[in-house]
Amino acid sequence: MNCIIAGQNIVKIFGKDNEQAKALNGVNVEIKKGEFVAVMGPSGSGKSTLLFALSGMDEITSGSVKFGDTELSKLHENTLADIRRTKMGFVFQQPTMLKNLNILDNIILPAMHEGKKNTAKLTQKAKALMKKTGIAGLENRDTTEVSGGQLQRAGICRALMNAPEILFADEPTGALNSKSAEEIMELLVEINKEGTAILLVTHDAKVAARADRVLFTKDGNIVSELPLQKFSGRGMETRGEKILAEMAAMGI
Numbered sequence: 400m401n402c403i404i405a406g407q408n409i410v411k412i413f414g415k416d417n418e419q420a421k422a423l424n425g426v427n428v429e430i431k432k433g434e435f436v437a438v439m440g441p442s443g444s445g446k447s448t449l450l451f452a453l454s455g456m457d458e459i460t461s462g463s464v465k466f467g468d469t470e471l472s473k474l475h476e477n478t479l480a481d482i483r484r485t486k487m488g489f490v491f492q493q494p495t496m497l498k499n500l501n502i503l504d505n506i507i508l509p510a511m512h513e514g515k516k517n518t519a520k521l522t523q524k525a526k527a528l529m530k531k532t533g534i535a536g537l538e539n540r541d542t543t544e545v546s547g548g549q550l551q552r553a554g555i556c557r558a559l560m561n562a563p564e565i566l567f568a569d570e571p572t573g574a575l576n577s578k579s580a581e582e583i584m585e586l587l588v589e590i591n592k593e594g595t596a597i598l599l600v601t602h603d604a605k606v607a608a609r610a611d612r613v614l615f616t617k618d619g620n621i622v623s624e625l626p627l628q629k630f631s632g633r634g635m636e637t638r639g640e641k642i643l644a645e646m647a648a649m650g651i
């Protein structure tokens with residue numbers, strides 16, 4: 400099967416009784432293996448909720464989310480956690496790092512939790528990822544002794560430790576200056592080219608321009624989508640213009 404994640408009629412309601420908020424309103428979506436999909440839309444339109452629903456991080460109210468052939472909503476919490484740890488990677492706007500551990504140990508820690516106790520092998524893997532992401536040499540630094548961009552690279556290394564099939568990224572460049580943001584996007588494009596699917600939430604057209612496809616959310620639904628593959632390059636020319644035009648049409 401060509402599809403890594405399929406969501407059908409996803410509804411997510413937060414709160415109870417008269418305090419309810421319908422964050423997702425019957426969303427249908429498919430992400431193909433190795434695809435790079437960006438999600439854009441106004442604030443509060445359901446982007447993060449969709450990412451959390453598709454990754455099994457958050458329980459959905461109704462509908463279906465399939466990871467390959469596996470229905471995530473039917474799984475026991477431990478099995479679901481295993482899938483998230485071994486097959487999915489997560490990158491957020493602010494990487495949460497443990498302050499009492501250095502960068503290298505922060506990268507390795509989740510993999511160790513998983514029962515992989517071969518520290519030498521994990522260190523080797525982490526160092527290779529740090530080299531690839533341009534932060535070799537920062538292994539022993541405290542998390543407070545690196546730049547925001549370097550910390551995000553470390554967060555990406557941590558997310559890649561288990562060679563995930565898909566990377567979920569919620570505003571990964573949101574806290575970075577434009578140069579660091581661009582470098583992080585270059586890195587994500589490279590990771591995607593090597594075969595990892597990416598679902599990325601962003602407000603930034605320049606960031607979304609790197610994706611194969613952009614989904615636009617509004618009021619808890621995907622209201623339009625823009626296939627970008629047919630436009631050459633992954634830059635702002637043409638692709639970015641198309642996104643900006645769609646955003647303007649949506650009133651974002």
Ligand SMILES: Nc1ncnc2c1ncn2[C@@H]1O[C@H](COP(=O)(O)OP(=O)(O)OP(=O)(O)O)[C@@H](O)[C@H]1O
Binds near residue numbers: 414420442443
């Ligand atoms: N834990 C929660 N409890 C109650 N309502 C929530 C919760 N999380 C999200 N919501 C509501 O669900 C809706 C969708 O939120 P979501 O965070 O998915 O939007 P978003 O498009 O990612 O927004 P932003 O761009 O501002 O991050 C909003 O109306 C929000 O207030």
